Amino acid sequence: MVTQSFSSAVYGVNASIISIEVSIVSGTSLFMVGLPDSAIKESQHRIESVLKQIHYAMPRQRVIVNLAPAAIRKEGSAYDLPIALAILHASAQCHLLxxxxxxxMGELALDGSLRPVKGILPMAIEAHAxxxxxxxxxxxxxxxxxxxxxxxxxxxxxxxxxxxFLEGKCSILPITVEVDQxxxxCAKGYEVDFSDIQGQENIKRALEIAAAGGHNVMMIGPPGSGKxxxxxxxxxxxxxxxxxxxxxTTKIYSVIGRLDASCGLLTRRPFRAPHHTISDVALVGGGSFPAPGEISLAHHGVLFLDELPEFKRNVLEVLRQPLEEGKVVIARAKCTVEFPAKIMLIASMNPCPCGYYNxxxxxxxxxxxAVQRYLNKISGPLLDRIDLHVEVTPLLFQTLTSNEKGxxxxxxxxxxxxxxxxxRQRFQHYPHGYINxxxxxxxxxxxCPLPQAGKKLLQVAMEKLGLSARAYDRIIKVARTIADLAESEPILEMHLAEAIQYRSLDRKEWGG
Known part of the structure; x- marks a missing residue:
């Protein structure tokens, strides 16, 4: 007799259904096949202890456990419970209708209690599908x-x-969550507020534009200026x-086990601020069994890189593909995994090693x-992918001590x-929910059709600043967002002019 139960395995941030087939034949020992890892093979001893604790027994025959599809590697302890239940049913100790x-899914403790496992959300989504x-x-x-x-x-x-429950001897009330509520x-109420900041109205304006259109921002200014x-x-x-x-976004946190069990759903956009000593693997993701990195943990939120030139050059260069494509693709010999990475990159830096240039x-x-060498730590291709470059100037004493609330x-x-x-209304016929x-x-x-005067203005800016074609596109996208904030459907010359001024690092005075 072959008994079948079902579990799930996570690859990347998506899950696949795993069929657990148990056959009991004459012989001895338990055999697990279907590319199980060490944690799954060790489940034999946990299951044997648990069955004894609850007054059942491991069959003294040959028990064959097959995890199908057999070509996919399975890992983790989440298979303890479905394997144990399938063995009980196959050995006719229980009749699990x-x-x-x-x-x-579930990891068994030796007394039969269950420990939580990672990746439940993508597993539940796949089970429903x-x-x-x-x-x-x-x-x-x-x-x-x-x-x-x-x-x-x-x-x-x-x-x-x-x-x-599976024998039909008792009913368990299903858990429900009012997701919209x-x-x-949970999304209301932040510990910090823009009103805490004195002055810096031009930077607040730039961040408002960035938030409205999902744009990347570089803030450059001396230490202590408020970046x-x-x-x-x-x-x-x-x-x-x-x-x-x-x-x-919750699926990503579920896969790595960083989800708050009391809530079950991320309700605020993530804000990730890794230290500048981070490795490229930790930032982009990877490992023997690829796991998401900080870029993916900031999906639909903010990745803040403070003191950008202090990051290693190879670490910064891995940002280029995710910023362009909104995803991270990690290739290994046996698999290719894709992690989502639609982020807003917010970077800050000093203008020079001492911090007081300009x-x-x-x-x-x-x-x-020295200034030029410092600025050259940020490559041109990476700067091209940052839409707004804004200079943060130090505050005057009168502004800093003012009682006026922002x-x-x-x-x-x-x-x-x-x-x-x-x-959302403009891009409603596009399936992936585009923003500017x-x-x-x-x-x-x-x-984004441009008026004739706007084209001439953009031409002058391209020639004087030596902008690339990518920077040209970025300026138009930012101008589109500025027009949206002004509730204007056409992009006007003043919208383009404001977008062009957010290219501080393209100006000749930076770095001599």
Missing amino acids: HLASYTI RGFKGIIVPAKNGTEAAVVEQLEVVAISHITEAIA LLET TMLAKRLPSILPPFTLAEALE HPDKACVCSVL EASSRVRERVIHARTMQ AHMSLQMIKRF
Whole structure:
């Protein structure tokens, strides 16, 4: 007799259904086939202990456990529970009527209690897509799985509960989550606010434009001018997650086990700020079994790189493909994994090694060559992919000590949401939910026609600044966002003029 139960495996951020087939024949020992890793092979000893604890027994015959499809490598301890249940059913110790109707995941402790596992959200999404009645998960993973609507989520804390439920001897109330209410409630209230910042109105304006269109920003200025403070407040003006965006981002955190069990869903856009000593693998993702890096953890949110020139050159260069394509592709000998990476890159840097180049009061002690060498740590191709370059100047004492409150993040956020709404309507016939920063060349030609005066202005800027074709496209995208904030459908000359001024690092005075 062959018994079949179902579990799931995660590759990248997507899951596949795994069929667990158990056959009991004459002989001795337990054999696991289907490319299991060490954690799965060790489950034999955990399962044997658990069955003894709950007054069952491991069959004293040859037990063959096949994890299908056999060509795909399986890893982790999430298969403990479905293997144990399949063995009980195959050995006729239990009659589990509903075993094949659910996908089952869970790591067993030696006393039969269940420990949480990684990647439950993509597993639940796949179970729903494949038409399973529901999913059985450890209690601590219940809220996470319940984010998937129209799927019966049975959360249990001990293997005996799963046995009784699948035998039909008891009913367990499925867990439900009001996702829309969760998003609306948890997304409100930030610890920091734009009103905390005195002055720097031009930088706030640049960040508002960046938030409205999803643009990348480089802030360059002396130490203590407020670059980090401004960057940390950017999430407070970003529009709230849509459900699709929240699910996409939550899947990434679920896969690496960094999801808050009490919530089950990311409700705020992520803000990641890795240290400049980070490796290229940690930033982009990878490893023997590829896992997402900081770029993917910032998906639909902000990746903040403080003191950009201090990062290793090879680390910065891996940003180029994700910034252009919105994804990370990691190729290995046996597999190719794709991680989403639609991010807003916010970078900050000093203008020179001492930090006071172009400072209005303090003298720079760096030579022209030292300044040039410092700025050259950031490659031209990477700078081309950053839409807005803004100079952050130090605050005057009178501004710093003023009691006047700046504009609150909530008011700025309203304008950003309105601009995003215009973009959503403009790109409604495109399937991937475009925003201005992600427009293709064809979309720029269609949605960003320029007036004759604007073309002449852009021509002069191209010739004087020596801009590349990519920088040309970036200026038009930023101008499109500025027009959206002004509720203007045509892009006017003044919108282009403002977009051009956000190219500080293209000007000749930087670096001599």
